[in-house]
Amino acid sequence: xxxxxxxxxxxxxxxxxxxxxxxxxxxxxxxxxxxxxxxxxxxxxxxxxxxxxxxxxxxxxxxxxxxxxxxxxxxxxxxxxxxxxxxxxxxxxxxxxxxxxxxxxxxxxxxxxxxxxxxxxxxxxxxxxxxxxxxxxxxxxxxxxxxxxxxxxxxxxxxxxxxxxxxxxxxxxxxxxxxxxxxxxxxxxxxxxxxxxxxxxxxxxxxxxxxxxxxxxxxxxxxxxxxxxxxxxxxxxxxxxxxxxxxxxxxxxxxxxxxxxxxxxxxxxxxxxxxxx
Numbered sequence: 001x002x003x004x005x006x007x008x009x010x011x012x013x014x015x016x017x018x019x020x021x022x023x024x025x026x027x028x029x030x031x032x033x034x035x036x037x038x039x040x041x042x043x044x045x046x047x048x049x050x051x052x053x054x055x056x057x058x059x060x061x062x063x064x065x066x067x068x069x070x071x072x073x074x075x076x077x078x079x080x081x082x083x084x085x086x087x088x089x090x091x092x093x094x095x096x097x098x099x100x101x102x103x104x105x106x107x108x109x110x111x112x113x114x115x116x117x118x119x120x121x122x123x124x125x126x127x128x129x130x131x132x133x134x135x136x137x138x139x140x141x142x143x144x145x146x147x148x149x150x151x152x153x154x155x156x157x158x159x160x161x162x163x164x165x166x167x168x169x170x171x172x173x174x175x176x177x178x179x180x181x182x183x184x185x186x187x188x189x190x191x192x193x194x195x196x197x198x199x200x201x202x203x204x205x206x207x208x209x210x211x212x213x214x215x216x217x218x219x220x221x222x223x224x225x226x227x228x229x230x231x232x233x234x235x236x237x238x239x240x241x242x243x244x245x246x247x248x249x250x251x252x253x254x255x256x257x258x259x260x261x262x263x264x265x266x267x268x269x270x271x272x273x274x275x276x277x
Contacts, residue, residue, distance in 0.1 A: 031070045046079065096142070111144065
């Protein structure tokens with residue numbers, strides 16, 4: 001028979017293995033999670049960031065290699081992180097993620113897109129041999145901290161919010177699809193009108209319109225001193241007009257006298273002819 005003490009050792013070892021198995025499978029990952037709240041941590045130090053989606057097959061195949069690479073992060077003095085674009089749409093717009101998975105390298109605020117092989121060995125060589133220096137960094141205009149990319153991030157967040165509201169209207173409230181579209185169309189129209197009124201109000205406050213009132217024609221009695229020369233010119237013109245009218249009247253009178261004398265001479269000429277005869 002087997003001694004009782006020999007059975008205790010295998011049982012103890014089995015219990016230890018069963019107790020340590022969950023810890024082995026559920027150990028803490030060395031990959032850091034980046035969100036919209038803590039993404040500014042990427043601006044300091046050296047980082048390798050993976051953008052993925054849980055439903056992406058290529059992302060699922062990359063996860064074991066990425067986790068193994070993260071174990072070397074402390075030795076390489078690099079932070080290994082990942083971003084779930086389905087939960088962080090703002091970061092997806094901020095980094096212009098158009099393909100999955102997408103990997104970025106960041107060194108003191110300069111971002112470079114990694115396009116090499118996706119194995120643990122290649123990731124390690126990329127950091128240890130500083131292969132990232134041969135890659136042109138992203139322009140400051142398209143950097144994640146620029147105004148343009150911040151606006152793009154807000155636009156992506158707004159689109160995700162609209163999609164969530166659309167699903168809520170259809171699934172929870174039972175509205176038809178066209179009813180949900182009608183709600184968004186009405187909301188867009190009202191928001192546009194409100195925005196237009198606000199812009200008009202602000203423009204009127206900053207640049208008030210100058211309303212011109214019609215000025216009455218100044219009378220001759222109230223003319224200022226600066227207008228006296230003009231008044232004299234007008235008086236001289238009136239005097240010239242009066243002189244011209246008097247000359248015209250005199251010429252007309254002379255013409256009338258000449259015409260009357262001519263008529264009288266014609267009337268007297270027959271009588272003179274009869275006297276001579």
